[in-house]
Amino acid sequence: MEAHGSQPVEHTHPSSGVYVKIGVVLFVLTALEVGLYEFTYGEHSGVTGHALQPFFVPLLLALSAAKFALVAMFYMHLKQDSRLFTGVFLFPLIIATVIILALIVLEAYHFAFAASG
Amino acid sequence: MSDHAAAAHLETSTGLDSRKVAIWTFIGSECLFFATLISNYLVHKETWLSGPGPFPHEVWKSPAGQVFEPIIEIPLVTVGTALLLFSSLFVVLALANAQRGNRTGLLVWLAATIMCGFFFVGMQVYEFTHFVHKGLTLKTNLFGASFFTLTGFHGTHVTLGVIWLLTLWIEAFRGKIPPEKSLNLEIAALYWHFVDVVWIVIFPVVYLIK
Numbered sequence: 001m002e003a004h005g006s007q008p009v010e011h012t013h014p015s016s017g018v019y020v021k022i023g024v025v026l027f028v029l030t031a032l033e034v035g036l037y038e039f040t041y042g043e044h045s046g047v048t049g050h051a052l053q054p055f056f057v058p059l060l061l062a063l064s065a066a067k068f069a070l071v072a073m074f075y076m077h078l079k080q081d082s083r084l085f086t087g088v089f090l091f092p093l094i095i096a097t098v099i100i101l102a103l104i105v106l107e108a109y110h111f112a113f114a115a116s117g
Numbered sequence: 118m119s120d121h122a123a124a125a126h127l128e129t130s131t132g133l134d135s136r137k138v139a140i141w142t143f144i145g146s147e148c149l150f151f152a153t154l155i156s157n158y159l160v161h162k163e164t165w166l167s168g169p170g171p172f173p174h175e176v177w178k179s180p181a182g183q184v185f186e187p188i189i190e191i192p193l194v195t196v197g198t199a200l201l202l203f204s205s206l207f208v209v210l211a212l213a214n215a216q217r218g219n220r221t222g223l224l225v226w227l228a229a230t231i232m233c234g235f236f237f238v239g240m241q242v243y244e245f246t247h248f249v250h251k252g253l254t255l256k257t258n259l260f261g262a263s264f265f266t267l268t269g270f271h272g273t274h275v276t277l278g279v280i281w282l283l284t285l286w287i288e289a290f291r292g293k294i295p296p297e298k299s300l301n302l303e304i305a306a307l308y309w310h311f312v313d314v315v316w317i318v319i320f321p322v323v324y325l326i327k
Binding site for chain 1 (some may be wrong): 132141151160202209213
């Protein structure tokens with residue numbers, strides 16, 4: 001669809017095959033998340049699992065972010081649709097992320113301050 | 118997109134359909150809503166003095182000497198997560214069929230989406246009931262309050278999404294969603310995907326991270 005001259009505002013959505021491939025990737029990433037948890041903290045986690053513990057949260061958040069991005073880009077069509085939609089979604093998302101991080105830091109500081117007396 | 122479909126849109130000065138701009142604005146506001154709930158959970162999850170604690174593989178002894186068993190069941194929630202992910206795939210396949218004018222495909226994939234959403238809500242109802250039987254309620258401790266508020270609001274969004282998609286399925290069954298009206302389904306699908314991406318964040322944050 002074209003609007004106001006030659007500026008394209010909407011594009012063709014991906015094919016069903018692409019949707020299925022993304023679905024498979026999402027499923028694999030979820031399996032990796034749970035597998036990572038079992039490997040690190042599960043009943044049979046060994047020395048390697050224990051060594052992974054410092055990297056557990058960053059790895060898990062990276063997998064989660066990848067899933068989030070895939071759904072937003074392909075299933076919600078942000079990759080093809082108008083950039084305005086991306087802006088309308090990303091701006092509050094960035095604020096939301098900052099709010100979460102700020103509160104975590106504030107709370108960590110509060111506990112550290114309380115612990116030090 | 119066909120000229121007929123484009124003509125059916127409520128275009129604005131941006132050249133975009135106003136309903137699509139509205140749903141994206143709503144989704145943006147929902148990001149902030151869930152950010153407050155997730156922050157609330159993260160701040161309060163380790164501040165409990167009574168009742169079961171949040172960690173799935175740890176037995177917890179309260180200051181009063183009461184012993185609580187681990188309560189979170191990761192296999193159950195993993196199935197729920199997979200259902201929600203599959204439902205996102207099914208709804209885009211339903212949309213693709215709606216845009217191609219394939220009514221049978223639309224009905225089948227939309228029904229599959231609704232079933233996945235329905236089973237996810239069922240999973241959550243089972244989980245909440247299980248927690249209450251284990252001694253964790255909204256009033257037990259701050260972990261319980263923030264956990265039930267966060268996951269409860271998400272479950273409410275899923276329930277509303279199921280009802281929305283069900284009404285669209287009935288419309289489609291009556292033949293009232295031709296290709297030129299597929300935007301009605303696309304808007305509902307965007308809401309449904311948002312509910313999915315919120316769970317993509319909640320699943321590791323609440324259930325996997327200790």
